[in-house]
Amino acid sequence: MSMSRIGNPYDNAKAERFMRTLKEEEVDGQAYRDIDDATTRIGELIEVVYNRQRLHSALDYLSPDAYETSLMQLRQKTPTQIHNKENCY
Template sequence: MDGQAYRDLDDARTRIGEFIEVVYNRQRLHSALDYLAPDAYEASLWLQRQETPDAIHSRENCY
């Protein structure tokens, strides 16, 4: 991870685990989320919920 120096193995495991959870997993694209990052996927869900039910229904019929 960017040439970081770690105190010991436990420090490395902790800091690398935090990096994976906080940075990597939130930025990488997930196939289960239509190849969006989790934050982008959640934002798209929020936008969909803001639409009227008629708009959502008509979009579902387009596919």
Template structure:
């Protein structure tokens, strides 16, 4: 991303947000997420919730 490619600060802010959502969060691996990208981690969590909704949402099973 070239700093000169943006019309103004609002355009730059919008494009940075788009870059994070479209590129960075789909490619970046994060050690706290077991070396998955944030998108891959969210997908896994959603699949787990669909398979075992009571185990994840039931506070009695926690801690």
């Protein structure tokens, strides 16, 4: 099943890459006690590692949190520059 929006084939690649990372870094080889344990541990990986620490090439090798912070700072300084930067992704 495709995970992309209609007419945008690039979304699926991003979703597939995320699923690969999730499987490689958390799920493979893990034995979860129950669904609640799996939900908690996978959620922690996404929030703590993937969003705060892991660098992403599509975000100029920044973590999503760092990228959001830099975007907010840039938005306060020059709204035109931020518009151009948002449109290139």
